Amino acid sequence: MINFEKLPVDEVRERYFCIPHLFEQQKGGREEVLIGLESTPCFTVHRLVITDEFIKRSRSFYVGIVTNGEGFVKTRNEQQLLKQGDRFFVPYSQKEVTFTSADKLEIVLIFPPE
Helix, strand or coil, X not given: CCCCCCCCHHHHHHHHCCCCXXXXXXXXXXXXXXXCCCCCCCCEEEEEEECCEEEEECCCCEEEEEEECEEEEECCCCEEEEECCCEEEXXXXXXXXXXXXXXXXXXXXXXXXX
């Protein structure tokens, strides 16, 4: 059932906003969990904040959306420029990807259910 109860903004934030928590810290950036398995078993959402070089290892495929900045994504075979608004897919077979940025690059990663 849908609840149309009026709530103050602060209460909406407290009840319904997800609080990011650190997943991994590296010299060149960090990975945070934005929406974890405690919120839904259907998917997870992480955010990468890259200030130099960040090596992302994964046991799953995922989709990335660049939300801020500019940088590069490197795999074994190629390197691709990333800028705000770009979207990309990393297949399951690509176990390790390196992200680099000279300034600050932010990417949201969406993972399937575990």
